[in-house]
Amino acid sequence: MGGQQQKKYERGSATNYITRNKARKKLSLSLADFRRLCILKGIYPHEPKHKKKVNKGSTAPRTFYLLKDIRFLLHEPIVGKFREYKIFVRKLRKAYGKGEWAGVQRLRENKPSYKLDHVVKERYPTFIDAIRDMDDALSMCFLFSTFARTGKCHVQTIQLCRRLCVEWMNYVIASRSLRKVFLSIKGIYYQADVLGQLVTWLVPYQFAHNHPTDVDYRVMATFTEFYTTLLGFINFRLYHSINLAYPPKCVVSPHFYSQKLSALSATLSRVISAPEDEDAELDHFPAEGEDAEALQVREKQQKGLDAQKRLFEGLKFFLSREVPREPLAFVIRCFGGQVSWDQSLCMGSTYNATDETITHQVVDRPNVDKKYINRYYVQPQWVFDCVNGKMLLPVEDYFPGVTLPPHLSPFMEEKDGDYVPPEKLKLMALQRGEKPGEIKFEEEEEGDEANADEDYDDDEEEMDNKEVRDEKSLKMIEKQRSQERAVSVMVTPGKVKAENKMRLEYEEKAEEKHLAIMMMKKKEKYLYDKIMFGKRRTVREANKLAAKRKAHDETLKANKKKKGKKD
């Protein structure tokens, strides 16, 4: 009987994890080097399921890494390079101290460096994996590419980031894969569809950065080191996937990367000249039942997508000087438009403001001195709203000096129960092909007659209610209303009884539910309460927003009326 006594914490989850300090000692690295290594290799702490067990009974707060990850780091060639670098720094310091300038020169020449190719391959075994994880890399590179030479990071890094970003933008233009753009207060969000993966990145507005002191730029630089390598490889592959030469061949001037725009207005050279219309048509297979429906839906989507890709085709844009050139040129070119700007402003302009064929001039000032009759003058938001709306929106709302309609986030997909801003409803109606004129007509009417006005208000209220409450309660309300009206007109006891029956039924059901909820198990009850709490919160928030909007609209209307009276 018996056998050896089992010791605690020698099996199971306790042996699968290792604390940070132990890992550091195992790798014999300093904390800084360990962190760099973790960043480069993409190793992160894991939260064990049973922390106390893993922590060997203690509840002290510790970070745990997977032991396998750390073992895997043991054989990393970069670790050796780190050590070499440390030795290099020591030698260099010594040579400086002794004033051996020849030695310094020699050491400098033999500065150890490492490559991250194998790390990229390891972290992303397939290309799709890499694309899936591109968001942070792009955002970081775009940020670094806007840095000035302030000594916060190496100039070479900034230049490399700039180059990679321009290459990426050119790819997006060439493949027409941009889907959504959003002007936020933080910067501009772009979303592209690359090989079926949605890639979102954020670009800050073009301003000099106020560098904060409480940010460790070394950490960011290490991340950037990895991200640039990753982006380079991704760009290479993407360029080759659409038959473009990499690095891009239109590198004419040395200012190519610093002046991104020159590149944005030029087309890239292809390895093999491909026919213009390369989109192969979908083969048709006979399908039945649901498959056929799904196929139809898919075809419709594909058509919509194609239409969106050609959104600005045939349009000629001219950007005036106060408009952010780079994002606008990028977006317009992504959807097939032609774009130019004043020659004195920046290189790469292809036509002048006097060109008669220009259809749209993007202006961001209240009034324009010299107007051409045969073109529209629009504010920059029009371009972005068109992209998000997947159609050319009416330009009247976007004329210079006009109060702009709100710019909505294209990333919000409202589920039922969520609050939908009225502007979005309007846009959806436009997309469905309904004419905005009808709504306008009603609004005009509203101004004329006070009575009609009120009625219209009521209708609006009902609309709001529909969004917020569920159908049942709505029915109840409607019934109640009808009841009230019925009572005021004539007395029909039979009807009232029917009403009560409905109500009774409803109440009975509610009570039944309440009783059933009482019988729930504790665990399920907890979960149920949590879900219901969340639901109630969203409804509350939606109601709050709706109420705010209503109040706002009412004050606006009141102001309008006051003005009208004064006039």
Added chain:
Amino acid sequence: MVKFLGSSRTPAAFLHGDIRNTVGNVPMEWYQDYPHIGYDLEGKKIFKPIRNKDELDEFLDKMENPDYWRTVHDKMTSTDIRLTDEQISLVHRLQSGQFGDVNFNEYEPYIDFFSGETMIHPVTNRPQDKRSFIPSLIEKEKVSKMVHAIKMGWIKPRKPKESDLQFYDLWAKEDPNAILGRHKMHVPAPKMKLPGHEESYNPPPEYLLTEEERLAWEQQDPEDRKLSFLPQKFSCLRSVPAYSRFIHERFERCLDLYLCPRQRKMRVNVDPEDLIPKLPKPRDLQPFPTIQSLIYRGHSSLVRCISLSPSGQWLASGSDDCTVRLWEVSTGRCMKTVEVGGAVRSIVWNPNPAICLVAVCFNETVVLLNPYLADKLVYNATDQLIASYVEPEEERPQPVQWQVPEIEDSDKGFRLIITHPKSVKQVTWHSKGDYLASVLSDNSNMQVLIHQVSKRRSQNPFRKNKGLVQCVSFHPIRPYFFVASQRCVRVYNLIKQELMKKLMANCKWISSMAIHPGGDNVICGSYDSRLSWFDLDLSTKPYKVLRHHKKALRGVAFHKNYPLFASGSDDGSVIVCHGMVYNDLLQNPLIVPVKVLKGHTLTHNLGVLDVAFHPTQPWVFSSGADATIRLFT
């Protein structure tokens, strides 16, 4: 203090009475309080000139003296010296940065001795060294060392400089199967949340914060904020400024990526409606009481206990106003009010339909009361039954005192008085109607007493005290006895005189207990608002714990015929549940709450104090702290 300056004055000047001061370079303030200002070359004192030029004199001098501009005050001798023309020109020259000497020429031609031009004649006449003609030994040594090192392979040729970035098709030979085992444990970092409408530079007006919301936002801790930024509205794109926290946010994301522990969490995506158990509809489980139909008013204080007569025609209630009231159930009329000597703690109608007797307990006494509310034959027979008692031959010592009441008490209806040593908190009848159990609020071993009415005998069944007894009950069919202490219910076999079972109630303090008429199921109400249902055949743990009430439970009851049970609680509600017990032992009891009955108002934080079912109808009675009894049908 006196210092001789190396003077290069000619003796002639010396003779002319040179009054140069010899004090040296010292502050002349030191001589302020003396009549002299120093010493001449012979060591004699130089006296200050007798004059004191004040501001006015100075001014006049400045205005009148044409040589004022070239007059300098010599502090050492305290005399005014008029500068000569030579001296003035010297000053001018120095001021303009020229040499002091007029005759010095700074631009004299330069003679270049060591020029790059080769000349016929050497500059120096020194013969050349020998070492400049023979090869250097030291250099040879160095070279040979290097040659040796190269031969030995110590010095390697310089590595070709790698061009820093060479991109190629990294995934050319990608093999989806070659994924490392490590990737199985990989938890990809969650993506950044996509921005909503409120982040727009020109959001719809409802997304902007009002003044109060903005203040609240500012006062919140940055970590608690729901939005990390203040929504703002700009009229045009031109006026949008840089976002000041851009680098911060990027940096925080970096920190999250490499420092934040990750855990794979399964997101539960359940429809909340699916979580609600599918119970039979209450409509299908009828009959059960649904509405309040009668209120019995009359008591002036809280009604602690109620009991129904076996026929279901009469209701007895005991209250803190020291009265027992007897009501007619169907009309709500108070038939009789009996004054007793204390707050009534418990009242029970004798379950035997052939006997008309109510056991009432207050203070230390239990009174058997004949309410005269039945068939005349029945209550006369009851009186006769009690009167037919014959004293036994030998008097046995009894723990309690049995008394026949005085005449005035017997007019009230009192038939027997059992006086206990301590106050009594509960009485209960055996189903046959002969035995009576009482619970004393005492900590000693005499907490439970069983009385036999026909023989007027009492006994203490327990030798030892096992916790504070809350309530007791007889099994309806078998000779079992249930004793509920604070946290468990003990089941005793009265014939074998042994403990059969100990039911663990899973609660802090049991308040009440009821036995299913079948006898195999027990419910316990507790002060921590739980109701535990025990299936005696199943386990000693509760089959189900119901937490329907919000506050402490005060009373529970089973219906005799219908599969119903009810619980009354301090939250003022009575919850009626359908509790079906099947004859098939394999099928577990079905418990479905069917109705929440409300009606009692809360007084002193007390709601319902007792509940009782009608013996034949699906009606439930509840007595409350608001001095009413309510009937729900």
